[in-house]
Amino acid sequence: MTAALGRFIVLASVFVSAAGSIVAFAAGRKRSLDGLQMARRFAYAFAALMALATLVMEYALLTHDFSVGYVAHVGSREVPTWVTIVSLWSSLEGSILFWGLVLGAYIAGATWLTRNQHSDYMPYAIGTWLGCATFFSFLIAGPANPFLTVPAAPDGPGPNALLQNHMLMIIHPPFLYLGYVGMTIPFGFACAALLRGRLGHSFLRPLRSSLLLAWIFLTIAIMLGGWWAYEVLGWGGYWAWDPVENASLLPWLTATAALHSAVVMERRGVLKGWTVTLVQGSFLLTILGTFMTRSGVFNSVHSFTQSAIGPTILVFLAATLLYSVVLLALRINSLESDGRIESPVSREGMFLVNNLLFVLLTFTVLIGTLFPLINEAFKGRQMSVGRPYFDSMVVPVGTALLFLIGVGPALPWGRATKQQVIRSLLLPFISGAVVAIIGFIAGVRNPWTILTLLFGGYAAFVTFNEMFRGGPKVVRRGRRRFGAYVVHAGAVIVLVSIAVSSTMRTSKEVRMTRGQAANIGPYTVTFIAAEDRTEPHRQSTIARFAITSNGKPVTTLEPRMNQYATMREPIGTPDVHSTLTRDLYLSIMNIDPGTQTVSVMMLITPMVSWIWIAVFMMGIGGVIALIPLRRAAIVSEAKDSVPEDAVTA
Amino acid sequence: MNRTVLIVGAAITLALVAVLFVGLGKDPAEIKSPLIGKPAPEFALKAVGTGQTIDIAALRGKPVVLNFWATWCVPCYQEHPVLVQNAQIIPNVQFIGVVFNDTEDKINAFLRERGSVYPTLLDEQGKTAIAYGVGGVPETYFLNRQGVIVAKFTGPMTTEILQSNVAKALQ
Numbered sequence: 152m153t154a155a156l157g158r159f160i161v162l163a164s165v166f167v168s169a170a171g172s173i174v175a176f177a178a179g180r181k182r183s184l185d186g187l188q189m190a191r192r193f194a195y196a197f198a199a200l201m202a203l204a205t206l207v208m209e210y211a212l213l214t215h216d217f218s219v220g221y222v223a224h225v226g227s228r229e230v231p232t233w234v235t236i237v238s239l240w241s242s243l244e245g246s247i248l249f250w251g252l253v254l255g256a257y258i259a260g261a262t263w264l265t266r267n268q269h270s271d272y273m274p275y276a277i278g279t280w281l282g283c284a285t286f287f288s289f290l291i292a293g294p295a296n297p298f299l300t301v302p303a304a305p306d307g308p309g310p311n312a313l314l315q316n317h318m319l320m321i322i323h324p325p326f327l328y329l330g331y332v333g334m335t336i337p338f339g340f341a342c343a344a345l346l347r348g349r350l351g352h353s354f355l356r357p358l359r360s361s362l363l364l365a366w367i368f369l370t371i372a373i374m375l376g377g378w379w380a381y382e383v384l385g386w387g388g389y390w391a392w393d394p395v396e397n398a399s400l401l402p403w404l405t406a407t408a409a410l411h412s413a414v415v416m417e418r419r420g421v422l423k424g425w426t427v428t429l430v431q432g433s434f435l436l437t438i439l440g441t442f443m444t445r446s447g448v449f450n451s452v453h454s455f456t457q458s459a460i461g462p463t464i465l466v467f468l469a470a471t472l473l474y475s476v477v478l479l480a481l482r483i484n485s486l487e488s489d490g491r492i493e494s495p496v497s498r499e500g501m502f503l504v505n506n507l508l509f510v511l512l513t514f515t516v517l518i519g520t521l522f523p524l525i526n527e528a529f530k531g532r533q534m535s536v537g538r539p540y541f542d543s544m545v546v547p548v549g550t551a552l553l554f555l556i557g558v559g560p561a562l563p564w565g566r567a568t569k570q571q572v573i574r575s576l577l578l579p580f581i582s583g584a585v586v587a588i589i590g591f592i593a594g595v596r597n598p599w600t601i602l603t604l605l606f607g608g609y610a611a612f613v614t615f616n617e618m619f620r621g622g623p624k625v626v627r628r629g630r631r632r633f634g635a636y637v638v639h640a641g642a643v644i645v646l647v648s649i650a651v652s653s654t655m656r657t658s659k660e661v662r663m664t665r666g667q668a669a670n671i672g673p674y675t676v677t678f679i680a681a682e683d684r685t686e687p688h689r690q691s692t693i694a695r696f697a698i699t700s701n702g703k704p705v706t707t708l709e710p711r712m713n714q715y716a717t718m719r720e721p722i723g724t725p726d727v728h729s730t731l732t733r734d735l736y737l738s739i740m741n742i743d744p745g746t747q748t749v750s751v752m753m754l755i756t757p758m759v760s761w762i763w764i765a766v767f768m769m770g771i772g773g774v775i776a777l778i779p780l781r782r783a784a785i786v787s788e789a790k791d792s793v794p795e796d797a798v799t800a
Numbered sequence: 801m802n803r804t805v806l807i808v809g810a811a812i813t814l815a816l817v818a819v820l821f822v823g824l825g826k827d828p829a830e831i832k833s834p835l836i837g838k839p840a841p842e843f844a845l846k847a848v849g850t851g852q853t854i855d856i857a858a859l860r861g862k863p864v865v866l867n868f869w870a871t872w873c874v875p876c877y878q879e880h881p882v883l884v885q886n887a888q889i890i891p892n893v894q895f896i897g898v899v900f901n902d903t904e905d906k907i908n909a910f911l912r913e914r915g916s917v918y919p920t921l922l923d924e925q926g927k928t929a930i931a932y933g934v935g936g937v938p939e940t941y942f943l944n945r946q947g948v949i950v951a952k953f954t955g956p957m958t959t960e961i962l963q964s965n966v967a968k969a970l971q
Contacts, residue, residue: 386877386878439816442820461824462824465817465820465821465824468816468817468820469813469817472809472812472813472816472817473813475809476805476806476809476810476812476813477806479802479805479809480801480802480803480805480806480809481801481802483802483805484801484802521816521819523935523936524819524820524822524823525819537870537872537873537901537936537937538872538873539872539901539902658913659913660913660914740878740881741881750881752877
């Protein structure tokens with residue numbers, strides 16, 4: 152009964168989104184306001200149906216209705232209620248339904264916020280969104296149907312054990328979906344601009360804001376993913392260039408580039424076609440990422456196992472790629488205007504270099520990720536490039552970007568004189584040198600890390616200088632600017648922390664029996680005992696360690712091996728003692744409670760906490776920049792930018 | 801109409817979709833090696849630490865466990881204790897590690913920390929890995945007494961997986 156209700160709602164959503172998309176495009180062609188009004192209603196209806204379908208699924212999960220296919224697949228009476236609720240996104244079919252829910256919410260939100268504006272662009276934007284919605288509701292109705300009726304079993308296996316293993320896994324996927332799905336909205340706006348053949352100054356605002364919103368979620372999601380890997384996977388790192396990690400990074404790179412080129416577009420009226428291309432690219436990369444996770448083509452810790460929907464997503468990717476390419480080819484020329492960049496040594500010049508670097512990074516990561524497939528296509532066998540490729544390519548570009556965070560804002564718009572350049576670069580350089588010297592004294596020897604400290608100190612000086620230039624009222628007046636510099640400050644800290652934490656780590660693997668102790672850094676780690684603990688959904692073998700420093704007790708750490716009924720191999724869960732300066736990380740390699748012996752990997756990694764803190768700060772900066780300006784502030788900000796539509800009319 | 805955009809865009813679309821299409825329907829964990837049942841490709845590489853050259857052809861007469869790994873590979877950390885432990889308890893089987901895409905310093909540090917009971921060879925240009933068609937690390941080949949590859953495993957091995965494959969090599 153529940154399954155049939157769910158199927159009916161999903162089928163209705165296929166119909167509603169497809170009809171809405173057709174109505175919207177027709178309204179766009181005829182410039183019909185009534186048609187637009189009708190398309191808006193379809194958009195709200197789609198969102199409502201998706202919300203309803205999700206509610207039906209949650210109801211089935213919570214009532215343990217094992218006649219619903221998805222519940223039979225991931226449900227279990229044994230797991231805690233919170234696990235049951237979040238198992239909506241623990242497996243393929245449910246996660247696509249969740250995708251539909253988020254997409255519906257985004258479309259409804261964007262439609263409502265633009266209800267009184269941009270009526271010439273909006274039909275095409277809504278048409279594009281509902282076109283994407285049609286595809287996803289089709290996926291839910293057909294290839295990835297969570298509402299299949301199955302013979303009811305008394306109990307189910309429970310969701311993927313990795314999801315149950317850590318609380319971070321509850322919040323990482325929703326943020327990732329909010330970031331991924333959010334890219335659909337700016338994509339719709341960009342396609343609308345292309346279909347109309349122009350991009351007016353006022354239409355930049357919804358384009359930029361929607362992109363920024365998705366960017367904020369994606370930024371936080373990537374960080375949460377890294378944090379989860381660090382806290383759960385037990386090898387002491389937070390990034391392994393895994394195909395699916397890369398899949399989340401790729402749209403982030405292009406979206407970051409687009410947010411920067413949008414600033415130049417706003418100021419100088421140039422780079423419109425380029426910005427639109429980047430926005431489309433960000434959306435397309437999210438679809439590529441979805442393909443990577445859902446098709447089973449890539450070997451990854453994240454992959455969903457079933458691959459039945461791979462071909463369907465590939466068709467959608469091909470269709471959206473073609474749609475974007477054809478639109479761009481037809482209309483890119485009509486977007487461009489006669490504004491131009493006066494001098495390469497200027498702020499806009501640095502924006503251009505920034506964009507080139509981000510695009511270079513995107514291609515580097517993309518090719519590295521696809522390499523096994525490319526190699527197979529040409530040589531008939533898979534071969535992955537592995538970590539050294541990514542590290543050797545990405546570290547120099549990342550360092551160059553850090554340099555730009557410093558140099559860009561220090562240079563004036565337009566044309567810089569030699570004195571301006573020297574004046575703006577010298578003072579921050581001194582600050583950078585001081586930071587690098589302090590680092591060297593503290594023991595940093597890796598040349599890339601020292602360079603990162605130099606550029607980091609430099610960029611931090613410029614960022615804080617710009618942030619508070621003009622006194623406290625700058626926070627209120629130039630909120631977007633201020634927010635952007637908060638993001639920059641966060642990015643500087645992230646890059647420096649990554650450099651320091653990845654090159655300054657010490658590790659030790661020791662075998663201990665009960666009562667024995669080992670030293671690492673300032674800590675003494677004493678093995679107290681190993682014990683078995685049985686919980687309803689898992690069995691754990693826990694090793695307890697007392698941590699002391701200079702004889703004073705610091706904390707107790709309990710790394711463990713968790714054995715879930717549904718998984719053959721146990722999952723090791725490390726335990727971490729985090730401080731602002733360094734983390735002590737214990738991960739079990741081998742444990743035997745019978746003889747009370749344990750092999751444990753001990754790691755001391757400096758500055759890891761700062762990565763999480765600073766990425767969070769980037770998110771906050773994004774939110775500050777996103778909050779709409781009050782009318783008075785809009786006027787004062789508009790004074791020093793290009794007048795409305797002056798260069799596009 | 802902007803022809804450059806159209807041509808570049810179409811080329812990217814076509815290349816991307818084609819590459820992904822080729823990859824569809826293949827499970828990367830289950831790549832069958834065409835080498836199974838064939839003599840193992842020959843190589844002679846220098847051992848890390850001792851500098852001694854080891855020639856695979858000279859090992860005929862003894863089953864060989866040939867493990868490809870690297871210090872940058874996360875699952876290899878997990879697998880290493882399994883290999884070390886089994887190399888000590890399984891008699892008359894030669895274990896050999898081949899490391900590629902790596903540096904001698906890092907390998908030495910890894911082995912110092914985690915133990916080393918059998919020769920580890922450095923495949924500096926990755927030629928041996930390519931000859932064996934190694935798709936990713938860790939990957940392990942099992943050679944019988946005649947030097948014929950009888951089994952291959954992709955990913956980190958557990959003791960059970962290792963021993964069941966060694967049994968095939970001993971037949």
